[in-house]
Amino acid sequence: MTIFDWPARMQQMADFVGFTEDDLELLRASGPLLIDRADDLAAAVYEHFLSFPATARYFLTRDGEVNETRLTRRKHSLARWLRNSIEFRIDHQFPVFLLAVGVVHSNPPLPAGRHGSVPARFMTGTISFIQTQIASTLAEEMNDSAAAMRTAIAWNKMLMLQLDVLLAGYVTETPIPPRPDAPLMDDDGNEIEPGMTVTHDPNRRNGSPEAH
Numbered sequence: 001m002t003i004f005d006w007p008a009r010m011q012q013m014a015d016f017v018g019f020t021e022d023d024l025e026l027l028r029a030s031g032p033l034l035i036d037r038a039d040d041l042a043a044a045v046y047e048h049f050l051s052f053p054a055t056a057r058y059f060l061t062r063d064g065e066v067n068e069t070r071l072t073r074r075k076h077s078l079a080r081w082l083r084n085s086i087e088f089r090i091d092h093q094f095p096v097f098l099l100a101v102g103v104v105h106s107n108p109p110l111p112a113g114r115h116g117s118v119p120a121r122f123m124t125g126t127i128s129f130i131q132t133q134i135a136s137t138l139a140e141e142m143n144d145s146a147a148a149m150r151t152a153i154a155w156n157k158m159l160m161l162q163l164d165v166l167l168a169g170y171v172t173e174t175p176i177p178p179r180p181d182a183p184l185m186d187d188d189g190n191e192i193e194p195g196m197t198v199t200h201d202p203n204r205r206n207g208s209p210e211a212h
C-alpha cells in the first residue's frame, strides 16, 4: 500500500507559492477581524450558490424550493471551515480535514449524493469568490492599506494550498514521462538549440507526492 505524505506535499506547495512564516503571522493577525465576519462571509457564499442554477440545485428540495434546513447546516460548515482556516498550519491533521471536505464534494455520500458530485470548477470558483470576499473585507476593515494588501496576498496563497488538496479527489495526474530522444522543434518545425541534450531526471515526480 502506498501512503502519501500530505504534509510534505503541502509544504512543497507552500515553498512553491512562497507562503512563509510572515504570511502565517499575517493570517493569524487577521483572525479576530475575520472571525467576526465569518457568518456574513458564509452567507455571501451561499447567496452566490443560489444565484446560479448549476450550483443552486444542490440546495433545492425535490419540488424546487430552497432547502432552508440544509442551507443553514452548510452555512455553519463553511463558517467552521473558515475559522479552521484562520488556524491554518501544515501539520498531520489539516490535510486530512481538507481531503475529507474535498471528498464530500467529489464523491458525495447519500443523501447529498442524490445531486451527484459538485463539478471541480465550482470548487475553484468558490475559492476565488472567497478570496475576493476576504480581500474586500480586509480592505474595508484595516486602516493600513499596505498591510491589508499583504494580508490578502497571504490569504490568497494559503487558499490555493487548500484548493490543491480539496481537488485531490478530482484530479488524476497521468504524467507523460520525459522523452530524451524527442527533437526540440519550434512552431515552424525548425530544430532549436541543436547542441542541447535532454537527460532524464529520475528524481522528478511531476508534482506527485513522495511515496513511502
Ligand code: HEM
Residues within 6 Å of the ligand: 049, 054, 055, 056, 058, 074, 077, 078, 081, 101, 104, 105, 108, 109, 110, 111, 112, 118, 122, 123, 124, 126, 127, 166
Ligand atoms: C471550495 C469551496 C468549498 C468549501 C471549503 C466547502 C466546505 C464544505 C464543508 C466543510 C462541508 C461539510 C463537510 C462534512 O459534512 O463534513 C461541505 C458540505 C457540502 N458542500 Fe461544500 N464547500 C465548498 C464548495 C461547495 C460547492 C461549490 C458546492 C455546490 C455548489 C458545495 C455543496 C456542498 C454540499 C451539497 C454539501 C453537503 C454534503 C453532505 O451533506 O453530505 N460546496 N462543504
